[in-house]
Amino acid sequence: xxxxxxxxxxxxxxxxxxxxxxxxxxxxxDPQWKTLTFEQGIxxxxxxxSRNEFLQGKFPLxxxxxxxxxxxxxxxxxxxxxxxxxxxxxxxxxxxxLQTPQFREIDLLELFKKDAYKKGEFxxxxxxxxxxxxxxxxxTLSGSGLTxxxxxxxxxxxxxxxxxxxxxxxxxxxxVALVSALDNRLVNALIVRKEAKxxxxxxxxEGLLPRERTNITVLEDVITTGGSAIKAVEKLRDAGYVxxxxxxxxxxxxxxxxDAAMKEADLELISIFKLDELTDDxx
Numbered sequence: 117x118x119x120x121x122x123x124x125x126x127x128x129x130x131x132x133x134x135x136x137x138x139x140x141x142x143x144x145x146d147p148q149w150k151t152l153t154f155e156q157g158i159x160x161x162x163x164x165x166s167r168n169e170f171l172q173g174k175f176p177l178x179x180x181x182x183x184x185x186x187x188x189x190x191x192x193x194x195x196x197x198x199x200x201x202x203x204x205x206x207x208x209x210x211x212x213x214l215q216t217p218q219f220r221e222i223d224l225l226e227l228f229k230k231d232a233y234k235k236g237e238f239x240x241x242x243x244x245x246x247x248x249x250x251x252x253x254x255x256t257l258s259g260s261g262l263t264x265x266x267x268x269x270x271x272x273x274x275x276x277x278x279x280x281x282x283x284x285x286x287x288x289x290x291x292v293a294l295v296s297a298l299d300n301r302l303v304n305a306l307i308v309r310k311e312a313k314x315x316x317x318x319x320x321x322e323g324l325l326p327r328e329r330t331n332i333t334v335l336e337d338v339i340t341t342g343g344s345a346i347k348a349v350e351k352l353r354d355a356g357y358v359x360x361x362x363x364x365x366x367x368x369x370x371x372x373x374x375d376a377a378m379k380e381a382d383l384e385l386i387s388i389f390k391l392d393e394l395t396d397d398x399x
Contacts, residue, residue, distance in 0.1 A: 121179070121194045124167050130284060138166070140194045141181045149178060192339060213239070224264040225393060227255045228366070230233060233394040242341045248391060250366050252337035256287045266291030269335055270299070272363045272386050277332040279306035281348040284337040288365070292335065306332065308348040320351050326363075328356035339387060340362040342377035366391060 120176035121138040130136055136152045148162040159246050166176035175183035182192035231254040238249040255261035269278075278289045289305035297304035313319050326332075332352055336345040339362075349359045362378060367387035378385040 121170060121182075122197055123194070124163060124170060126147075136164050137219055138178060139165070139193060139197075142178045179233060190353075224261065224268065225301045226391060227258075227261050227264075228252070228389065229394050229396075230253050231261075232366075233248065234321060235395070240340055242343060244340070244370075246368075248368070250338050250368065251390070252284065252365055253287075256291070256337060256365075262287055262291045263295065266295045267362055268388050269365070270295055270301070270303070270387075272361075273333045274361075275331045275333045276302070277306060277326055277357075278335050279305050279323075279331055279332050279348060279352055280335040281344045282310060284344070285348070288335040288337060306352075308351050310347075321355060323354075327356070329358055331358045331360065334359055334362045336362060336364040338366045338368060339374045339385065340368045340370055342374035342381075342385070346377060346381050346383075349383065361386065365389060366394065393397075 127138055128136055129138065129140050129142070135150055137149065142149075148165075152160055161395040162178075166178055170178040171178075179194070184196040185192040186195070226248075232250055232252050234249045234251075235247055236249065238246055240246055240249075256265055265288065268328060270290060273292060273296075278292050280286070280289050286307055289307060293303055304324055304326070306321055308326070309320050309322065312359070334345055334348050334352070338349075339345060342362075343363045345364070349362070352359050360383045361384070364387045366389050367374060367385070368391045375385060
């Protein structure tokens with residue numbers, strides 16, 4: 117059985133000797149805790165080790181006081197904390213962890229401006245030339261960038277399945293599936309191949325396949341003409357699924373070309389950011 121306690125996920129307590137503890141009743145008899153600094157915070161190795169023990173249903177050494185109290189049928193500090201926060205559960209704790217000051221300081225748009233956008237002379241996958249180039253992978257393959265992007269994408273997903281064309285959508289569908297589980301929604305992910313698998317089932321679609329007529333939302337990192345997303349939609353529709361919405365991170369705003377293609381394919385297009393937000397041309 118998993119144990120619950122908000123302190124190891126959300127709290128730091130500084131003692132009179134400048135030592136750092138998860139809470140005010142911890143049993144500080146572990147040398148790793150004695151050398152812990154406040155700057156290391158709740159992401160330190162000893163925090164992670166103790167949280168893993170909690171997830172396995174074990175009390176770490178630092179929590180000996182609460183363990184002893186509960187063994188003697190005394191209401192522990194941990195149990196009082198859960199009573200004070202009746203919604204306390206690991207799903208909520210992990211979501212709240214994303215709201216800590218260290219995480220809130222990360223601005224997703226700034227990450228895309230810094231790590232995904234380049235200006236110069238480029239040839240795009242659509243065959244067009246452009247002075248603007250957007251490669252989302254440096255952001256969507258980073259822990260903080262993928263988490264923030266996945267939370268925003270999930271807020272625009274109303275279905276129980278998401279899918280996307282490999283390679284750009286691979287981290288997106290996986291990230292949305294993960295954060296959905298933390299949010300108690302359980303959205304499943306599918307990956308649409310560019311070519312059918314050359315062996316085995318020769319499948320176009322990877323993942324735990326749903327029943328026919330299941331509604332699926334397609335995710336895309338960058339929309340230019342809409343061709344990649346529509347290819348994924350066509351393969352999903354050919355397999356008997358329903359697709360009505362495409363959600364992208366960045367819309368390159370190619371003179372409305374993607375909007376027209378989506379309308380022709382009977383699709384709603386939602387984009388988190390527009391290209392001019394990355395280039396500051398929206399000012």
